[in-house]
Amino acid sequence: MKKLTINEEIFLIAIWHLGEEAYGVNIRKKINELEGTNILFGTLYNTLDYLVKKGYVNTRKGEITPQRGGNNKVYYSLTEEGIKALQRARELQERLWEGIPEYAFRK
Amino acid sequence: MFIRKISKPPFLAKIILRLSARTDDELSLIGDFEEEYNRRSDEDGAFYAWIWYWLNTLLSVPKFLRYSLYRSTAMLRNYIKIALRNISRHKGFSLINIFGLSVGMACCMVIFLYVVSELNYDKHHDGYERIFRIGEHRIVPVGEFRSPLVSLAVAPAMQRDFPQIEYIASIVHLSNGLVAKDELQLYEDRIFYAGQSLFNIFKVDFLYGDPENTLERPLTAVITRQMAEKYFGEVNALGKIIQIKDPRFLRRGQSEPEPVDYEITGIIEDLPSNTHFKFDIIASDAVYRGTKYTEEWDNHSAYTYVKLRQGVDPSEFEEQIRMLAYKYYGDALNRFGQKRYYFIQAVTDIHFHSNLQGASLQTLQGELEPPGNLMYIYVYSAVGFLILLIGCMNFMNLSNARSIYRAKEVGLRKVVGAKRSQLIRQFLGESLIITLLSLAAGIFLVQALLPLFNQMAGTNLQFEGLLQPSVLFAVAGLVVFVGIFAGGYPAFVLTAFKPNIMLKGSVGAGNRGSMILKILVLGQFVISIFFTITTVTVYQQLNFMKGQKLGFEKNCKLVIPFRGNRNIRKNIENLKNEFFEYSGVTDVTVSSTVPGRFVMTNWVRFPRETAFENRTVNFLACDDNFFEVFRIETIAGRPFQQGRNDKNDSFVINESAAKILGFTSPHEAVGKRITEAFSQHEKTIVGVTRDFHFRGMQNVVEPLVMEYSGLSFLYNNLSLTLIPDKLNDTVNIVKTKWEEIYPGIPYEGFFLDEDFDMQYRTEGQVAEILGLISILGLIIACLGLFGVTSFIVRQKYREIGIRKVLGATVIHIMKLISAEFIILVIIAIIISVPAAYYVMNKWLQEFAYRISPGITTFGIAGFVALSLSAFTVNIKVLRAAQFDPVESIRHE
Structure with a gap:
């Protein structure tokens, strides 16, 4: 099983957080919130596309709102695979940090 | 219900975004962009949102492209692999396919090259849309015609009178020009007189020489690469001397024109095949520039081209030059009962859309080269x-x-x-x-x-x-x-x-x-x-x-043109005798032209009930032997005969001419008198021949009037009947003999049957x-x-x-x-x-x-x-x- 990159991890976590509301604009907002940086739509879609290809994420066509100029929303949701991958990532993280006290890297 | 104001995002940016979308799903990104844009325009104002939209589009698109390129090449590689596999698995199939397609495409490309080259005729000149040729529409009492040859006085007059003209150039064809360099001497058909302005209108590539200053001095010439190689054996012939003999160019005190030395001041690259004005040698027109020739309005010898200034309306210009002749030459025109109008032709139209006549009906055809056929x-x-x-x-x-x-x-x-x-x-x-x-x-x-x-x-x-x-x-x-x-x-x-x-x-x-x-x-x-x-x-x-009966004999006829050389013309009788003596030659005749070559046209006037009428006919001058040599049958009256007064007083016409002149039968025509319109000579019709095809089978046999003229300058061709079984020997002997008698005149003999078929x-x-x-x-x-x-x-x-x-x-x-x-x-x-x-x-x-x-x-x-x-x-x-x-x- 391939390990998730930190970017993919952040994306999957953002999608999980948003649940039913996970579409482009919201995902980007969430990621910006989590990460504290501003990501481009270009990066957003490329990564989402990749996640879909990998099978971590499913897509579903959503409604059209006037603000969207007549375009569908596309909602993203985690697949079983995605959830498993997140779990593995979390386990890995926790295992990695186990036993390292918080003050270890303090100056 | 509360409706928020919806604003439209920048259109162009949206298009760019749409183009970069790869799948249907991704079209939603446009929606996302638009939603975000709307939010921002509500919160921060439309301008800020507009900037944001553009910035994000421009920054995101390269990322999309890079990503999709990476993915699509993977597929592309797969396609190519499978395609090549399919091609090699069905070798026969692929071969047939590739053969058929490649032959089809090759033919298509060759024809495309041809069509493009034809359609781009004369389009390589800079500003070709502004280049025009001046044409002349002349109405004279006997008829009217349109010709590209105008008087030499036109160019100076136009230059004076019309500031719209940026450049104007007259060119004069030097016909039957003889070019000599040491031992080598040949007739060249594409020699012209022109001035420096020619190169301001027509684009040529100079290989050697100063393009700005080549034809200013008298007796200078510009030649093509091909000519330089032909006469000098090398391209750089700058400053060398070439001799040109113009049969019309008589210097004071001379009876026969002599070769004139021209200094070569420029060598140009050979002209492309798709230009209507092809030349080999341009000789400086300084010899007659400013002389009385350039003030004469009654000659018709110059092709005149203008390049109009930017923004000049050609049709207005044409309207202005229409009556130019009347300003300078009106009295004479009225006196002669003639009318003369000028018109213009776009240089690019000449190849396909122009087929004008010669200046007078006696000169060769008017166009510089035969027109193309669309x-x-x-x-x-x-x-x-x-x-x-x-x-x-x-x-x-x-x-x-x-x-x-x-x-x-x-x-x-x-x-x-x-x-x-x-x-x-x-x-x-x-x-x-x-x-x-x-x-x-x-x-x-x-x-x-x-x-x-x-x-x-x-x-x-x-x-x-x-x-x-x-x-x-x-x-x-x-x-x-x-x-x-x-x-x-x-x-x-x-x-x-x-x-x-x-x-x-x-x-x-x-x-x-x-x-x-x-x-x-x-x-x-x-x-x-x-x-x-x-x-x-x-x-x-x-x-x-090729197989039709022509009405004349074309086999075993050796024709030697002598291109207006005065010496030969003066001694026609001697010349005939020279060859007549030789056993391989059974018969000799001289004539203005031979069947298959250009026949001049003229008018004849003839009495008709109350008034005189004019008819256009073809005209040919020949001696009494012509009918014998070419075995042309006389169906009424007699052919020209030695010992009678035929040289001054007789015409022989063909059947068609008899018809067009209104005679009901050939016999009726014999003995009637008709007048040649130009010289006003009235002569008697002594005989009528059966129609013979003096032009190819594309044309009907036209009316032809033949005269046994005493004017030696009309004769240009010597035709010999040879004995069939030793043709080659005879030709060689004739050639050596010719060179012996006329060392200065290149031998250009040809067989009539081959030459006649060239028309096809x-x-x-x-x-x-x-x-x-x-x-x-x-x-x-x-x-x-x-x-x-x-x-x-x-x-x-x-x-x-x-x-x-x-x-x-x-x-x-x-x-x-x-x-x-x-x-x-x-x-x-x-x-x-x-x-x-x-x-x-x-x-x-x-x-x-x-x-x-x-x-x-x-x-x-x-x-x-x-x-x-x-x-x-x-x-x-x-x-x-x-x-x-x-x-x-x-x-x-």
């Missing part, structure tokens, strides 16, 4: 397109025939989950690859075909012409067009079927598939039979024209090109047929085996399979015969004496097509029919 441009374009079509049909046909195998592949791909769009892409990609391969092969073929085509069509097309941007663009378009057109059937039709049907293998063998197959085979044969019929017709017409050169070229095309077309069509038959035979293996077991003979089986195709070919013949008949009848209208395409024409074409196709089909079928039925039944 009809042949259309014909060649159509031919190029059609042969490419045959190649494409081959491709479609074979793809179609093979589709039964491909159908399984497609079905499987679909089952595995391929989308239709992917399959379409794959098939189109495959056909694009085959097209590209064919293009590569085609380009090699072009290189091979070009010299052949140049030779046939008398053109000078360069392979490098293909490298121009416009041509490259067209070739790229061609590849895409051919790829999509030829690969279209499997791509769009095959991929539409349901996978379960396809896997059963019933697609392609079904009715729909075989219908298309038949239609395509039919189409190919319709086109190639059409070509064959046209070729046969053209050849028949050509043979017909255009038709000969068409015949050769069409012949080549129809052979290629038939080959491609037959190869396609061969491929299709082999697929069908493979499909019917078992059927053939079973039939054989049940007692069918080889003949039966051949009939069974080939009958279908033979019927197709017969239908193709039925379709193409009326079409070809219609087209060829139109073409034949150009000829005064023509065949009517009949049973033989269609019979030959039909026979060729039928036997070829029967042969092709049966090679394959015969093999299949001879197989051991046990083997073929066990097959699969």
